[in-house]
Amino acid sequence: xxxxxxxxxxxxxxxxxxxxxxxxxxxxxxxxxxxxxxxxxxxxxxxxxxxxxxxxxxxxxxxxxxxxxxxxxxxxxxxxxxxxxxxxxxxxxxxxxxxxxxxxxxxxxxxxxxxxxxxxxxxxxxxxxxxxxxxxxxxxxxxxxxxxxxxxxxxxxxxxxxxxxxx
Numbered sequence: 001x002x003x004x005x006x007x008x009x010x011x012x013x014x015x016x017x018x019x020x021x022x023x024x025x026x027x028x029x030x031x032x033x034x035x036x037x038x039x040x041x042x043x044x045x046x047x048x049x050x051x052x053x054x055x056x057x058x059x060x061x062x063x064x065x066x067x068x069x070x071x072x073x074x075x076x077x078x079x080x081x082x083x084x085x086x087x088x089x090x091x092x093x094x095x096x097x098x099x100x101x102x103x104x105x106x107x108x109x110x111x112x113x114x115x116x117x118x119x120x121x122x123x124x125x126x127x128x129x130x131x132x133x134x135x136x137x138x139x140x141x142x143x144x145x146x147x148x149x150x151x152x153x154x155x156x157x158x159x160x161x162x163x164x165x166x167x
Contacts, residue, residue, distance in 0.1 A: 119131050
């Protein structure tokens, strides 16, 4: 009975310690979680647009390999927020500058990703303007380079080298 009691005491101590660590960061984690959910939704909508445009090449479904990236992102941002909270608590001592910085950087990253998802394969004028400075994420949904789809069989760059006698 004493072994079970000691094991229960150890388990409750670990859980309580983790809750104390998490409690300081939960208010900052919720907006990051909402941003990740928004990013997943915009990625799903991009997949659906790709399926409409290229039905034979894109299935428009949420792939299981992406859920591991999402879970990894959640773990990284949660650890970064907890570390920022401890920096604020132990080094800065008055304020929450580090955790707000971590949250701001992550939210900017996620907003940028959402805008990339929205602008990819979108014909709206604002989306076309965003495509000039952002990555087109359509390649990720097709698993082939986008230039192969948009201009199939067009190897103009390599043919020029052959015509001039260059290697």
